[in-house]
Amino acid sequence: MAELALSEEDKAVLAGDRGEAAKLCLRLVVALAEVRGAPRLLAVDSAHVDGCLFHGQAGLDFVERLRDLGGRVAVPTTLNVGSLDLRHPEVVRADPETAAGARRQMAAYTALGCTPTWTCAPYQLTHRPAFGTHVAWAESNAIVFANSVLGARTDRYGDFLDIAAAVTGRVPDAGLHRDEHRRATIRLDCAALSPRLLGEDAAWGVLGHLAGRLAGSGVPVLTGVPAAVTEDQLKAFGAAAASSGGVGLFHVVGVTPEAPDLATVASPDLPVHVVGAAQVRAIRDELTTARGAIIDALCLGTPHFSLTEFERLAGLLSGGEPLRVRAYVTTSRAVLAEAERLGHAETVRAAGGRIIVDTCTYITPIVEPDVRTAMTNSGKWAWYAPGNIGVDVALGSLAECVASARAGRIVRDEALWAG
Structure with missing residues (x-):
């Protein structure tokens, strides 16, 4: 396992030169890097914070402490969904205490300088990370879309780590940030499926569910699909694959940017699973x-x-x-x-x-x-x-x-x- 090498700037942040909030956040990032065996930290261009849902006092205490310590995000940072529809608060059936906590948590993230986008699909906004850039995105479908469809690079960053990366602008050089972890681990051959079925977003959700089940936290690659695949279909696939499994990256040969052909993303001995219409119907019925x-x-x-x-x-x-x-x-x-x-x-x-x-x-x-x-x-x-x-x-x-x-x-x- 490589020893973590910190830059002089990292050491200065840990010494408190950027304030107590940045120091606390970098300590979290460094601890993760040491667990992952990362050789260094990477600078990120943007972040997307998933920890906006109010699950209890701990999440609220954490973000309000960062705010009270004077924390500010170091890179452009969007916010995931919260526990309220702030424009139509009457639609959410929450007791007053829960609603108040949810509102405070959403306000505290905004106070850190995050953009109040309140969406699980930040890639639908005007700012999208460029191919090959490193970002710190959380929320499972946002992670898999950024990696797969945009060709940006993010690992899976959960609550607390997401805002820590946003405040520091740093992440471990590990996981899906690295080339060796972006190669396919299983192939799904979809050539037997009809173009009409593959034209439906729901069918891609079913395929994603199957891919997550087969790949686990690996990297599935799809072959045998038409080139005219839409972003909405890729969104449906990735979201389902990240839910039934732990997929953070997938490839579709001839469609997604890192997979112009199979040889670029896969070894010759890659395991293959042939997908037929009967299996697609069975998964649809299982989810029903x-x-x-x-x-x-x-x-x-x-x-x-x-x-x-x-x-x-x-x-x-x-x-x-x-x-x-x-x-x-x-x-x-x-x-x-x-x-x-x-x-x-x-x-x-x-x-x-x-x-x-x-x-x-x-x-x-x-x-x-x-x-x-x-x-x-x-x-x-x-x-x-x-x-x-x-x-x-x-x-x-x-x-x-x-x-x-x-x-x-x-x-x-x-x-x-x-x-």
């Missing part, structure tokens, strides 16, 4: 925990809905019957502003949809208590919602979701899933 055909709600936007997804949803809703069930769409403030400017948000609201910002419905008590079954096109929402909020799930394509929300029961296009 609904016990009957009736649904009570529609939940979209995990990870947060993109502007392209709003356009698709508005197209499906425009001129059709109103939804018969409650519908929730979670997104960021920035995307919502554009969706409102283009008229997509009004179409969603006119059909009966409620748009939520700053938080997410699979972890915050927003969905009404009488909702027993919800339909979603998100593999991540389907994976977490039953355990987190006690709601059964039906997983389907966006078109199936809209058709089901209009009918009040699960509507399937089985020909799609036969692909």
Whole structure:
């Protein structure tokens, strides 16, 4: 194991030259580097902090202590979802003490100089890290998107470490920051799947769930898919793979920036798993925990809905019957502003949809208590919602979701899933 070499600037920070907050944060980063066997620390260009959800007093105490010590972030830093929709606080069913703690925690992160984006999808904003740059991103789907789709480099930074990296601008030279940990560990051969099925975001969520299960915390690579893969599909894949497994990076040959061909990211003896339509349907049905055909709600936007997804949803809703069930769409403030400017948000609201910002419905008590079954096109929402909020799930394509929300029961296009 290499001995950690600190720069003169690092030593000065540890001596208190940048204040007590930076000293405390660098001590955390150094401790992680020593555990990981990192030879040095790296400078990062940006950070994304996941620790904004109020889980109890410890998280609040930590960020308020950094604030009280005069802490400030050293690099541009965005903030993940919190436990409140600050623009529509009435939608969250939280007791006054919890709501007050959540509000204080969100305010304390902003006081450190973080940008109050309140989104799990910072890559949908105007600032996106460039290929090859080192960043300190937390939140599982943000990590995997930055590494895989943007070709930036971040390891998995959890609560406390994320803001420590933001305050210091430093991370260990370890994990997915290094070339040797970015090579594929398993290949998923998707050549047998139809282009129509691979054109659906929900199918990519199912594939991601399978990839996470097979790869664990390794690096899956997909082959046999068309080159015209959208960012929303890659988002769905990565989010599900990071939920069912610990995937922080994936490659899609001919699509993602580090994988122009298989040989660039994989050895010749890489294990191969052939994916067929029957397995895709089986995973879809496994994620569908609904016990009957009736649904009570529609939940979209995990990870947060993109502007392209709003356009698709508005197209499906425009001129059709109103939804018969409650519908929730979670997104960021920035995307919502554009969706409102283009008229997509009004179409969603006119059909009966409620748009939520700053938080997410699979972890915050927003969905009404009488909702027993919800339909979603998100593999991540389907994976977490039953355990987190006690709601059964039906997983389907966006078109199936809209058709089901209009009918009040699960509507399937089985020909799609036969692909």
